[in-house]
Amino acid sequence: MSLVNYLVLSAILFSLGATTVLLRRNAIIVFMGVELMLNASNLALVTFSRMHGNLTGQVLAFFVMVVAAAEVVVGLAVIIAIFRTRKSASVDDVNLLKS
C-alpha cells in the first residue's frame, strides 16, 4: 500500500470538514468541522514526516494541536457569550451588523 492513500484520506476528511463549515448552521457543529480540518491536516503532516524521514512534520502537527486547543477554548467561550445574550447558537442569528 502506498503512503499516498493517507494523503487521499486526509484530503477527503479535509473537504468533509470544509463542507460542514459551509453547510451547517449550529455554531458548535461548525466548530467541529474546523477541528476535523485541523485533524486532516495533521494526518497529512504525519504522513509527510514519514515520507521524508524527518520529524519536523510531527513537531508541526504537535504545534497545530496546541493551537487548536487554544482556539477551541476561545471559540467556545465566544459561543457561550453569544448564547447568553441572544439565546441561540445558530450562526444565522448573529446578524447585528446587517441592515
Next chain:
Amino acid sequence: MSALAAGPVLATLHAGQASTGEAILFWVLAPIMVLAALGLLLARKAVHAALAVILVMICLAFMYVAQDAVFLGVVQVVVYTGAIMMLFLFVLMLVGVDQSDSLVETIRGQRWIGLLAGIGLAVVLAGVVGRATFPPATGLDSANDPSNPEGLARLVFGSYVFAFEAVGALLVTAALGALVLTHRRRLTPRVGQRELADARVKAGAVLTPLPAPGVYARHNAMDVPALGPDGRPLEHSVPRVLRVRGQQADEREYAARIERVLAGEWAGGEGSTALATTTEAVETPGSDENPPPHARPDVGAPVPGAATDKPAQEEQG
C-alpha cells in the same frame, strides 16, 4: 536462505512502504473515518455529531501510531478526544442538547453552493495529491532512533524552542481570554440571608412559626384549630389544604364550649348556652372572609389575633 533474503526485504518494507498489517488497518479504519465524518456533516443532533468526531479522532490516533508517530498518537487521544471533545460536549450541554439546525436558507441556494464548493475542494485536493510525484519514502527508523518522543523532544526543545515558548504564552492568553469572555458582571446586589429576613419583616410577615393545629384544644387532631391565649380558635393553625377542602372540624360544638368558657361558666348551664347562641346569632353576619361550605358560624371576628391572621394565611397559601 529464504530467511536471509526476507530480512532486507522486510527492512526496506518497513523503511518506507506500509506493511500488510498496516494496509489492513488502513482499509478498515479509513471507511469508518469517512463515514463518521459524513455523520458530522449529516447528523441532526449536535451530540451525535460530536460522537462522530470523537470516532474520527480515535481512528486518527491509531493511524498515527501505525505511522511511527507514537507520541502524537497518545497526544491525540489525550488532548483531542479527552480534552477538546469533552469541552465540546460540556458546551453542548450548556447550550442545550436539543438545539437542532434550522433548515431555513438565509442566502438563496447556499446549500447547493456549499455542497458544490466542498466537492470542488475534494476534487482539487485529490487532483493535487494524485498528480504530485513523491520521492521514495524514507521511513522514520533513523529519525526515531532511540524513541519517537526523544526525537520529538530534541526538535521541540532545540530548533523550535522559541515557537514552543510562544505557544505557551498563547495557551495562557487563551485561558485568560476564555475567563474574560465568559465572565458575567453582577447587575443586582447580592441577596443573602440578612437581606431576605429584612424584606420579610418589612413586608409584615409573621416572624414566629405558625401555631400547630390542636394546641390547647380538647383534641390534638390535624383538623382541630388551636386555641389562642384568649381561648379563641386560630383559623390558620389548621393546614390550608384541609381548610380549602372544608375538612376542618365542625367548629360549632367547639364554639359553644368556648363561649361557655369565656362567659366564665366552666361547669356549663342553660343560661350560658343561651348567651352563647345569642352571641353566635349576632356575630354570624360579619363573621369572616372565607365562609366554609356548610356555613359554619364563625366564632370570634374581633379577636386580638385577627390582625395577624391575614398575612399568616397568605403566607401559608
